[in-house]
Amino acid sequence: MDKFGSIVRINLTTGSIKKESLCEKTMKEFIGGRGYATKVLYDELPKGTDPLSPENKLIFANGPLTGKGAPASGRYMVVTKSPLNNYIASSNSGGFWGAELARAGWFMIILEGKAQKPSYIWINDDKVEIRDASAFWGLDSHETTDKLLAAVGDDKAKVACIGPAGERLSKLASVMNDKNRAAGRSGVGAVMGSKNLKAIVVKGSSRPHVENQDEMKSVLATAMEKLKTNPVTSQGLPTYGTAVLVNIINQIGGYPYKNWQGAHMPEADSQSGETLARDFLTKRYSCYACPIGCGRVTKVGDREGEGPEYESIFSFGVCCGVEPLEPIIEANYLCNEYGLDTISAGVTIAAAMELYEKGYIKKEELEGGPELKFGNAEAVTYWTKKMGLVEGFGKKLAMGSYALCEMYGHPEFSMTAKKLEMPAYDGRAVQGIGLNYATSNRGGCHVRGYTTSPEVLGLPQKLDPAEYQSKPTWVKIFQDLTAAIDSSGMCLFTSFALGADDYAAFLKAATGFEYDGAEALKAGERIWNIERLFNLREGMDTAEDTLPARLLNEPIPEGPAKGMVSHLPEMLPEYYKLRGWDSKGIPTTGKLEELGLQ
Amino acid sequence: MIKVLFFATIRDYTNEKETTAEGASSVEGLLRLLCARYGPEFEAEVFDGGKISDRVIVLVNGKHIAHTGGPLTPVKDGDTIAVFPIIGGG
Incomplete structure (x- = not known):
């Protein structure tokens, strides 16, 4: 082999x-x-x-x-x-x-x-x-x-x-x-x-082996046509990058504001992909063999770098109550340089801002650094740097939002699922993505099962983000397909144009193994279950399949999704059932046997 | 007065980020009215023959019209309508 x-x-x-x-x-x-x-x-x-x-x-x-x-x-x-x-x-x-x-x-x-x-x-x-x-x-x-x-x-x-x-x-x-x-x-x-x-x-200097070159050429031609004619992969992402989402997520009222204390920011257009492209973009960046080119090369003053993605604009921007793009871009550059996750870094600063504004973090602890107040752009860049260097109060921030909030006796301010900071879609306004965060094996993550695509963008079909009865089915399918795509070596963004059968065709051409769409999804389900088994072995309590209390109990206070909470308690039992797990979320013997994991 | 917001490549056809309109009672009526204002390129993007195009996402007060009654979704003074092209990200 x-x-x-x-x-x-x-x-x-x-x-x-x-x-x-x-x-x-x-x-x-x-x-x-x-x-x-x-x-x-x-x-x-x-x-x-x-x-x-x-x-x-x-x-x-x-x-x-x-x-x-x-x-x-x-x-x-x-x-x-x-x-x-x-x-x-x-x-x-x-x-x-x-x-x-x-x-x-x-x-x-x-x-x-x-x-x-x-x-x-x-x-x-x-x-x-x-x-x-x-x-x-x-x-x-x-x-x-x-x-x-x-x-x-x-x-x-x-x-x-x-x-x-x-x-x-x-x-x-x-x-x-x-x-x-x-x-x-x-x-x-x-x-x-x-x-x-x-x-x-x-x-390296060799050409990686492809089992069936002719088949690969044929599959490639079909896929490239789909990618070139799909409006997301041929226009939206190349032109505006992932930040094209800022306005639409804000318009539906699911743009988490000030550590999820709100879900709508009136000034969001000033930090949108449109503004980024107009004022800061110098060129696009494409990864290996990518026809999309969603990466952003940007310039702010005399600083040039890459980013920000939509998620980083959310974390350092709206989540911290910061409006202008300049400090958001600078924080993103710092994360690239120091090697920090932008989502977790920004969301942790947002949690620190809530702790500070509510009096739990004292001014003296900041050792003269900028006050951790929502909207303070200087605080975002300063504390990102301190976090990256793990210095001073940055040592506490570098532990992540959950450890920080727990340290101050208020874990309820940590906007995390399984201690991983949640990304840029409010699970109250978009019900399926909330279920996905709660059940994601690595914790609060959008790219384990990106149901925002059908729920907000209407791809591959239009689902109502507020409806929750159908979402367990969608979350499971998206999670399983994503596990297969992540395992294939292709980028998840191709899935705006491609489906399970396309990935299976690529896998078959490359390996010679008899994959079809159903088998690719089955492999994804197998991967999802072995990740679940890993977590359970490490002591995960299935009660951790949840969201912060804020999303379950505090209705969105304003904006288009005003009044909404997550219906996770209603969705979770159906999700477990669809997964072939018992009522407590433990994979059943029958399911494990079916997947060859027994 | 109805507020209408334009995003992403839709702005290429309108040359403005937002406008106001009056005199329409449905989304389709509103978009027809805007076609008269912004011309054939806008119309070609927003309509396919007699139907609202699948290439656009239209929200009324943050709700996709697919879930509020489609082209006949009522609009009234004080409403905000948002028009996007099909987009994606992550």
């Missing part, structure tokens, strides 16, 4: 580097990427392992389509046990790093142990070395990338690294690749930092 790439298992404690072959059965059943890596973690990680101990494993995994020319197929996954919530961490990133790993002949990297000193890994085709990174420790992701490329003597190599936030074990730390692409969520950067691993530098 080495034709699809091999596994390299690196023990940073002992320095051992071993090549292993992929298991054909696992690949068929779990596809690759998110699925395959979770299967490895589930099989190998002892229950109760401390996420920041040498015993945790950190897995970088490609999908069988990564780097093989399918549209937007540069994605890789980082899978580990999360230090933020002790459950599955499963972060996805684009750029070019994953495709380069495929070109070097590798499918997956399993990292174990802890290096005695700061180290990086240099993968040059089949040569894999552990090298000293002492000279790069403390540098931000951009400096690290530039200096490592010089150190390996190949400016075409690709770098995935951590910044100061990961080195200092911030639970919001991301892994950055190609400077500005992030495997952002769940604190995967802290796990990398705990292993004294600064970076993985990759250079």
Whole structure:
């Protein structure tokens, strides 16, 4: 099975580097990427392992389509046990790093142990070395990338690294690749930092294997036509980026304002994708083989960088009550440089603002820094920097919203699900996405099951966001399909134009395995269930399948969705039933047997 | 007075972010009225023959017209109508 790439298992404690072959059965059943890596973690990680101990494993995994020319197929996954919530961490990133790993002949990297000193890994085709990174420790992701490329003597190599936030074990730390692409969520950067691993530098020179080239060409032609004629992938995302969502989410009244104390911001257009494109965009950025190009290269004053995405505008903007784009963009740049997850960083600052305004955080604790008041743009950039450097009061922020609010005795102000900060759609105004947050295996995350697409955007069909009876069915389908897409190596954004049958056709062409749409969805369901089993083994109480009390009990106070609360209690039993789980949310023996997980 | 907001590429046809209108009692009537104001390119985007185009999202006070009665959704003074192209993100 080495034709699809091999596994390299690196023990940073002992320095051992071993090549292993992929298991054909696992690949068929779990596809690759998110699925395959979770299967490895589930099989190998002892229950109760401390996420920041040498015993945790950190897995970088490609999908069988990564780097093989399918549209937007540069994605890789980082899978580990999360230090933020002790459950599955499963972060996805684009750029070019994953495709380069495929070109070097590798499918997956399993990292174990802890290096005695700061180290990086240099993968040059089949040569894999552990090298000293002492000279790069403390540098931000951009400096690290530039200096490592010089150190390996190949400016075409690709770098995935951590910044100061990961080195200092911030639970919001991301892994950055190609400077500005992030495997952002769940604190995967802290796990990398705990292993004294600064970076993985990759250079490859081979063409990744595709089982049936003619079939791949045919599938590619069909998919490209769909992507080129779909208004979202051919116009909306390329022109405005993901920030095109600001106005519509605000207009339906689901744009979480001031730490979810509201859901509508009258001035939202000033931070919209339209304004970003008009005043700050210098060019688009496209990841490997991407025909969409949703990335934003922007300039503010003499600073140039990438972003912000819609989610970052929400977290540093509306969620913190900040209107202008300039400080939001600056905070985004800082996160890219320090290696911080923008969603978690902004939402944690918003929680701190609520704690401060309600008198729980005292002014003296801020050591002269800007007051944590909603709307204070200076506070957003200043405290993002402190969080990234894990300095002063930034140490508390760097633990994340839940730990911060719990520390002050008010966890109810933490807008998290399973301790992961929720993204930019209010689960009261958009019922299905709330159910998705509550049931997401990694916690509050929109891209585990993006039902915003049918609920707000009308894709693939128009659902009423306020209606909740039909949502469990949609959430399950979206979660299962997303698990399959994440595992394939293609970008989720292609799903605005493509469906399960298209992904199955790509997988079949690339691997020769007999996938169809139903089988791809079944693999997604299998992946969803093994993630669930991982969390349950780690002690997750299914009562954690919930949302902050604010979303369940406090009606939206104003705007178009005024008066709405989440109907999670009504949706959850039906969701469990559809999943084949018992009434408490535990997968039944029958379901596990059906999925081959018994 | 009915307030009408335009977003994303719809602004390319209207050359303004918002306007006001009066004299329409339904969404379809309002959009017909706006076609007279903004011309054939706007009309070609908003209508397909006699029907409101699938290429646009129309909200009345934050609710998609698909859930409020479609083209015949009533509009009245004080309402806010938002017109978007089909968009997506994440």
